[in-house]
């Protein structure tokens with residue numbers, strides 16, 4: 001890479017009167033290799049020209065950084081390093097107290113580097129800096145929570161049912177090599193959610209971040225070495241899904257794939273996993289219902305109902321994008337959503353005034369604009385937004401917060417995951433009807449209920465087909481609370497004690513008694 005290009009990259013973020021932290025500027029200007037065995041190396045052992053991917057700043061459309069594009073043989077190297085660590089037992093056989101200390105040190109380093117990590121995700125993904133800082137705080141808390149599990153993983157003694165002559169106990173053992181394949185919507189959190197539990201359980205992890213947003217994962221890899229994670233226990237292979245992602249999910253020496261992304265790619269991962277029947281957990285898409293009963297406290301909650309869709313510019317797997325509103329208040333909700341959408345300020349993530357950043361990429365922009373055009377063509381009533389933003393934002397991938405009213409269940413905007421700032425209002429009359437309509441989806445990731453009636457809230461929570469139901473709140477996440485989907489939103493659980501089952505296997509040991 002020429003010095004001029006490097007300068008252009010480190011300076012592209014300064015447009016708009018903002019200069020990133022010097023450590024971030026330096027990081028952006030360096031070309032990045034793959035992180036394997038605690039060092040950065042070029043893809044394909046230094047092939048000329050180097051195999052690289054350009055990373056783009058979605059707020060400007062300009063180049064931001066360059067990372068290596070891993071080939072199948074690079075993936076082999078990363079998996080071999082991970083397998084080597086498993087065989088040596090440097091991590092799995094470390095005393096739990098030692099593993100806990102390393103994970104706590106990593107959590108502290110994440111906290112200490114909040115600004116660097118937040119700025120990288122802000123520039124790479126487009127999210128507002130304030131959201132990115134929250135994301136970093138969440139990542140540190142996640143690591144701390146799972147650090148606490150290191151010393152609390154234990155088997156059981158079980159009395160056999162059919163014999164008195166045996167003593168039987170179980171042990172929980174790590175799976176071995178875990179491949180984590182993640183999406184671009186919350187780059188750091190997606191990575192850390194697939195790191196805390198597997199590492200606490202003693203596995204090695206090879207992470208392939210989304211090609212759009214690989215930077216914070218590479219920064220995290222450096223921190224992991226500083227924290228004292230042994231060599232080979234955590235690798236980062238940047239690259240495309242088609243090549244690096246597919247190589248990982250089809251690798252015979254990978255014991256498990258933990259995947260976040262689209263349902264379509266999730267299916268490919270499952271197919272590829274058949275090669276060695278590796279375990280798979282899937283955190284996939286959604287089209288989550290957000291149900292507003294006529295007695296909902298709109299003064300308190302309308303803003304949250306709107307943000308439940310718009311947060312991170314709608315690029316949230318659990319976005320409450322199907323807003324079912326009980327008919328007597330459908331007009332009020334549409335009017336309130338219009339006002340709330342107009343109050344959301346769209347701009348580059350680094351401006352403190354920004355509520356919504358750009359979409360992550362040009363293809364994502366086209367996809368979202370396509371859904372918006374289809375919504376209007378299908379006869380939904382466009383209440384707010386609907387346009388790409390121009391003028392000083394024309395270089396980036398910015399879309400106005402968009403609200404449609406009078407949406408029908410069969411329209412693509414009501415059926416498909418848009419992953420953009422698009423809210424659809426669907427009127428309903430009674431609870432049986434709304435349960436049937438809300439559940440008439442291939443997805444089942446999350447649901448929201450807005451009401452003052454505690455009985456109705458519990459009734460709906462029980463009847464909705466979703467892995468998470470939020471009542472009078474939305475998009476709340478906590479390291480201790482399991483998260484995952486029903487139906488085609490995936491299987492397996494991340495977070496909480498439930499995640500430990502996804503990264504351990506139980507061994508039964510029988511002792512014959514005299």
Ligand code: NDP
Nearest residue numbers: 182183209210211240241245246261262265284285317419
């Ligand atoms: P993908 O599912 O394609 O990407 C998710 C991850 O999978 C990325 O790391 C990707 O790599 C990788 N990948 C792609 N193809 C393969 C493969 N054959 N084998 C293994 N890994 C693979 O999502 P997109 O980025 O294409 O987004 C498309 C849509 O998916 C969005 O509009 C949204 O609807 C949905 N989505 C849902 C998310 C969620 O949280 N549930 C998150 C992101 C997207 P690479 O990035 O290099 O292609």
